[in-house]
Amino acid sequence: MYSNVLKTLALSACIATAPSLLAQAANDERILEIEGRITDGEKKLAGCEVVVYEGNEVVGRQVTDKNGRFGLGLGLNKEFALVFQKEGFLPKRVLVDTRAKVPVEMIGIPPLEMAMSMLPESKYEGGDTDVLDFPFAIVRWNKQAMAFVQDQQYTAGMMRANGAALLQAGRTTKD
Numbered sequence: 001m002y003s004n005v006l007k008t009l010a011l012s013a014c015i016a017t018a019p020s021l022l023a024q025a026a027n028d029e030r031i032l033e034i035e036g037r038i039t040d041g042e043k044k045l046a047g048c049e050v051v052v053y054e055g056n057e058v059v060g061r062q063v064t065d066k067n068g069r070f071g072l073g074l075g076l077n078k079e080f081a082l083v084f085q086k087e088g089f090l091p092k093r094v095l096v097d098t099r100a101k102v103p104v105e106m107i108g109i110p111p112l113e114m115a116m117s118m119l120p121e122s123k124y125e126g127g128d129t130d131v132l133d134f135p136f137a138i139v140r141w142n143k144q145a146m147a148f149v150q151d152q153q154y155t156a157g158m159m160r161a162n163g164a165a166l167l168q169a170g171r172t173t174k175d
Contacts, residue, residue, distance in 0.1 A: 030106075031073040032098055032148055036114030037064075038084060044068035045086060045118055053081040074098055076109075081135065089118040093135040098148070100141030110147040112139060119162070132162060 038045045045068045052060035052072060059080075064070045074080055076098045085091040094114070102109060119132075136158050138151040 028076045028102070030076055030102065030109055032076065032096070032109050033111035034072045034074065034082075034096070034114055035111055036070050036116060038068045038070070038116045038118060040089070040120065041117045045089075048084055048086040048089075048118065051083045051085065053083065054078055076100075076102060084116050084118065086118060088121055090121055090124065090132055092116060092118065093133075094137045094139065095135040096139045096148070098141075100148075102141060103146075106146070112148050134158065134161075136162075 038048045038050075044066070046064055046066045048064040048068065048070075050062045050064065050070050050072070051058055052062075052074070060072065062070050062072065072082075074096060078098050080096045080098070082094045082096060083091055084094075094116075137155045139148050140151060141147075142149045
C-alpha cells in the first residue's frame with residue numbers, strides 16, 4: 001500500500017513540477033518510474049535536491065522527503081542526467097538513457113529502484129575530484145532483463161576512480 005501511495009505521489013509531484021517530462025514521450029507515452037532513497041552512507045538524507053536535465057536544460061527538480069526518498073517519471077526516447085546535490089556533499093550524477101526499443105507489447109515498464117549514497121566533501125579535501133564530475137552510473141535498457149538497469153562495468157570503473165580520489169585526498173592531508 002505504501003509503495004502504491006509513494007508511486008502516486010511521486011508521479012503527481014513529477015507532473016506538477018515538470019510536465020514536460022511526460023510530454024517528451026510523444027510517440028511512446030510509457031514512463032520509466034524511478035524510486036529511490038538517498039543516504040550519507042548511514043543515515044537517510046532529507047533535503048537532498050534531485051535535478052533532472054535533458055541536455056543542458058533543467059526539466060524537473062525535487063527535494064527528498066524526511067526519509068531521503070524521491071520519485072520521478074521519465075519519458076522514453078530521451079537521455080536524462082540526474083544530479084543529486086546537497087550542501088556539504090559532492091554532487092553525484094547518473095545518466096539515464098531511455099532511448100531504447102522497449103517492446104511495444106510491454107504495457108508497463110518495471111520501475112527502477114535507486115539507492116544513492118552521497119559523499120561528504122570533507123573526505124576529499126586536498127584531492128582532485130574532477131574525475132567525479134562524470135556520471136557515477138549509467139542506466140540503459142537491457143534486453144535480457146527486459147528492464148532498465150545500471151551498467152555494472154561502468155559503475156565499477158567509477159567506484160575505482162572514487163577510491164583513487166579518496167586515497168589521493170588522504171595522502172595530501174597527511175603531508
